[in-house]
Amino acid sequence: MTPLSPLFQTWLNTKNWSLHPHQQDMLDHAHLASQLLIAPTGAGKTLAGFLPTLMELDTAPRKGLHTLYVSPLKALAADIKRNLTTPIQELGLDIRVEDRTGDTTQTVKKRQRVDPPHILLTTPESLALLMSYEDAPRIFDGLERIIIDEVHALAESKRGDQLFLALSRINALCPNLRRVGLSATVEDPHAIASLMARHPDPCKIHFTPALAPPDIQMLDTQAAPPWAGAGGAHSIPDVLDQIKQHKTTLIFHNTRAQAEIYFHNLWLANDDALPIAIHHGSLDKQQRQRVEDAMTHGALRAIVCTGSLDLGIDWGDVDLVIQIGAPKNVKRLVQRIGRSNHRYNAPSKALIVPANRFEIIECQAALEAVRENALDGDPRAPGPLDVLCQHIVLTACSGAFVADDLFAEITSAGPYHTLARADFDACLDFCTTGGYALQRYDQWHRLIHMGDGTYRLRDPRSAARIRMNAGTIQDTDTLKVRMKRNRGGKPLGEIEEGFAATLTAGDTFLIGGQIVRFEGLREMVVEVSRDATKTPKIATFAGTKFATSTQLCDRVLHNFETQNWGFLPQNTVDWLAKQKEISTLPMAHRLLVETFPRKGRHHLCVYGFAGRNAQQTLGLLLTKQMEEQNLAPLGFVATDYATLIWGLEPIDAPETLLFADTLEQGFENWLMGNAVMKRSFRAVATIAGLIERNLPGLRKSGRQATFSSDILYDTLSKYDPNHILMQITRTEALSGLVDFARIRGMLDRVNGLIEHRTLPHVSPMAAPLFLEVGKVPVEGQAIDRLLHQEAETLMREAGLDF
């Protein structure tokens, strides 16, 4: 056991603290190359991470960078800085702690490169940039430890890939670097460990279970949940009651739009004027800051929020977490529950509010999973190649490199340890020549091959341009929303450009909990004014919808099969019994398909339980096949469980539509022209460096010079369909928004067994689908026809004719 030095022991004694076992464990193993601490919120992870650094710097004071701390949130870095400064001052240590994020000024950043602090707190993006300077070897000289906070959150995205690549580089500069990961509870600690450790180094895992199991239940609401919808508005009186009974309540929603609407309704019902606020990622930074400050001071009784509050910032006195709507994913639910009672050994208290009848079933399955501690998670795909391309170019910014050495370095990064040399070479070729089938303009390559496997930037001046465009976070194009200038010009937040484009003057919508009226667009800023109406004309702006996880879907199906109704309310049990009587319940190893007529239309309902994205793709594929078979489909709607299609012709043999081979073939053709592909391409091409988001000095005048990434996509699919970026795009789209992988999984699961029920009318389980929003019209030539009609009307109204 590594004992604490007298200084630290005395300090702990004066605080009346003692080390938790896992904090001591981490200290005992501080000499290891890699350690990972898995512990619930409030378990003192920060101290566990930093204690060895503080002790080492106390025993052997020195200059220069000793420890790097990386976190996914800028706010977290600032938070940690506060939390570290107190003990450092109380201990009287001579340790400098600074943060370096996108918010740090250029002057400070320059100074940090010349004279680095002992402890530098940063984000993956800032670290990747720091690594790309020519003086990186000097900056990182003497670096001993790197602490990766919330490593579970980073591991889920490309930011993690970027970080682990940057670490492989830094490790080459500092061979004795020790890595420490701090993670919330995850389903597969070994997966995280092998991602963060230098491959093939071992990684010691310290596992700290929560001492008290969470106290989690479904909230009993006076009004039963509606048949469809996701807002949870029926729960408002009950939730207000809960807020009154607790000190501080966090109310989580799955999307920003739902949070906005819920907050608006909660406020209308808030007769006691309780201090309630809203917090989500689209709100203006200052507004978010105000809410965070009020929260830290305990001035708020409730906060309506989204994932932006998911990560481990210390918010103090939260004693209740309410999740509105099915959590879609057990892991996220557990992490959210952990936000309440931010003390290690006190049980977390949480309530979950299903937003519709079907979600009651899903919520019950999620509660079972939480109690059994069965977390879900899909195995992670190998590190994506677009991030690799960015890393190669950033490496070139720091100086010439030898391809073989870089390859060896990259395959020491967890996500890339299986990287094939051919894929690396293809990425290197893309960075050098563009990697096109048509090769010319040899003198203008971005990187130059110097002949002996060494590569460098052709034009060193392009380094600034490359750094400016680095990063893996994609801004969906958002526009700032402001009050109209003559009324103060107060910034309110951001909305997606696509949503802004559909607004016409006079439209009202919700943002930051207030209703505003769209006045116009001015220099890429949405100008609005306050509006006194009670209900917004346009309810929402678009938001990401998560698909229910495979594990949760399987659990629901399993409950159907075993007829495990658990604590389901009577109304739900009756509903399921009726479904069984009229049709049958969906099963895991058979695909339930219902056909029935309703209001002169023929309907087809496919209970695939494959998650929203896959069910949506299934809808697109099936309607396309139906078009070809002249079944005249009119439209469809998809939920996490089922796809409902309607059309003019009866579907007698739905099983012929559901052949795996036919679906797959239709998919291949459909995919290339798909909007989802174009969206994925845009992200991939931006990360890989083909599309520049920021051009020095070209922002405004350059508008007609820049053109849409769709043009590049169309050009490549016409002339160079096997280009590496097209390959990456395909891989991404298949597992992401298109989620064909889960359709395939579903087809494998049912193995050709299709249970077709021909019904005289709609079944109890299909009925709620008619109320779902987000119906997708099957267009064919419809958009052209619409445009034509609209054009004629407009010209006639304007009395124009040329």
Added chain:
Amino acid sequence: MNTYSFTLAGAALVACPSGALWWPDQRVLCVSDLHLGKSDRLRRVGAPSLPPYETRDTLFRLEHDIHECDPRTVVCLGDSFDDQDAEKSLAPEERTWILRLQAGRRWVWIQGNHDPGPLDLSGTHLGTLPISPLTFRHIADPKSSGDVSGHYHPKATLNLKGRSLSKPCFLVDSDRLILPAFGTYTGGLDTKSETISSLMRREAVAILTGSKAIAVPMPR
């Protein structure tokens, strides 16, 4: 018919869905802002290497329109090349391709701001080209009428029952016509921008390109 017919200063003109302008009485085909060699120029200034296929794609579409109309005169309304060097670094097969398109007809290169100097290619190089009652130039002259120009790459955005649709477009009022950019790698300037809305009269019409040329009142 996928084209849209209209008149300017008494001349009967046809807007093709490709973005080309056809004047049947004079057998003039006019295209603007080809920006050939754009990916080449961007590479030279250190930008990422864009797919180098835009020149052939643009020529391919131009060839299609020439084949359809069989014009006596082809007018390229300026910014035909993304810069002066882009013209010099044309691949030999692309140069031959242009020569083939020029064979048997009059070919006019109007100077643009991207390609202000004379070109090595054959054809007539002019600042403006008057063919009564019209005048062809690169940038619109607010004082002139019967003015046919390009330069701005106009595009119009329409809101179709909650779906927003944005397309390159011709702009026409009683004095002038502005052509959309014909080149593959070109973006657009929205008709709602100050520059365009102050140039066009109130009753201006936007003719959207795409699978079919469709006229709407110019969105402002």
